[in-house]
Amino acid sequence: MKSKLLAATALSLGLLGAPLAFAQMNDGSGVVRPHGTGPKAVDPGRTSSTSPDDTNISSYLTDRNVRPFFTDGSLHTLRPEGELRQTFNEMNLDDRTRLRAACFANQNPKYAHLCTSVSAM
Numbered sequence: 001m002k003s004k005l006l007a008a009t010a011l012s013l014g015l016l017g018a019p020l021a022f023a024q025m026n027d028g029s030g031v032v033r034p035h036g037t038g039p040k041a042v043d044p045g046r047t048s049s050t051s052p053d054d055t056n057i058s059s060y061l062t063d064r065n066v067r068p069f070f071t072d073g074s075l076h077t078l079r080p081e082g083e084l085r086q087t088f089n090e091m092n093l094d095d096r097t098r099l100r101a102a103c104f105a106n107q108n109p110k111y112a113h114l115c116t117s118v119s120a121m
Contacts, residue, residue, distance in 0.1 A: 060102035061111045065095070069114055078113055088121050 063075065068087045071077045078084060088096060103115030 057098070057101045058105040058107070060098045061106060061108065061114075065099070066111065066114060069117075075110065078117065081117070084117050085121060088118065 066075065067073075069079060069084055071079055079087070088099075091099070099118055103111070103118045106112070106115050
């Protein structure tokens, strides 16, 4: 009876004194970091053969690529819906696909209205 009580006490003290566990991630560098620090986790759908140009799809939302959708140089005022649709339809299929993907990944409020319009097309 004493051995069972002693074992239960030792187990309880061991659990109480155990260090706290933190969520961690491993970026493949062999260094384990606490969650939320270091490089962002890799999208599991990506492979090592993904080209560097595709690593940040939202980078497609640049002045050069979206300027035709706006009436002003500061990219604040969108063209009317009919002109937006016409501009979108004049783009090649690859650019339309990239624009849709960039809008899906967009976190920049500057392009939120454009992306809402593009997602409706």
